[in-house]
Amino acid sequence: MASLPMRNWTAEDFAPAEPAKLPVAVAAKPAAKLSALEWSIVAMAERDTLASLREPGRFLSALTSLFGLRPANRLANDRLEALRRISVLAWRKHWNVPKSELRNFFDAGFTPDQYELVQKSIGLARIAQRRKTIR
Numbered sequence: 001m002a003s004l005p006m007r008n009w010t011a012e013d014f015a016p017a018e019p020a021k022l023p024v025a026v027a028a029k030p031a032a033k034l035s036a037l038e039w040s041i042v043a044m045a046e047r048d049t050l051a052s053l054r055e056p057g058r059f060l061s062a063l064t065s066l067f068g069l070r071p072a073n074r075l076a077n078d079r080l081e082a083l084r085r086i087s088v089l090a091w092r093k094h095w096n097v098p099k100s101e102l103r104n105f106f107d108a109g110f111t112p113d114q115y116e117l118v119q120k121s122i123g124l125a126r127i128a129q130r131r132k133t134i135r
Contacts, residue, residue: 045087
């Protein structure tokens with residue numbers, strides 16, 4: 001059987017290559033983050049139901065005023081209310097969020113990276129809850 005002769009290796013053959021330098025515009029992308037207040041809204045949304053997203057009709061409004069029932073709290077700040085609505089949908093319906101809600105979320109000043117951050121953190125919390133119930 002024939003073989004090719006081995007070449008003589010040098011230390012330069014094993015030296016690490018210099019990392020490729022990325023343009024500044026690509027490398028300087030800021031990480032998505034939420035403030036502590038915004039994270040508390042996401043956590044609070046875990047207890048809210050999908051019914052909290054619906055506008056009350058005339059009949060329900062009459063019942064709440066007649067019997068002193070308290071309707072679901074809507075947040076006074078539109079930006080935080082958009083975050084609450086997305087968070088409730090993420091807790092209840094996972095990634096199945098209506099396009100209109102996404103549009104409202106982005107119109108409120110949030111980015112797609114922040115949406116993904118909320119979804120991933122809720123998904124991780126859901127996995128942690130499942131692990132606790134299995135043990």
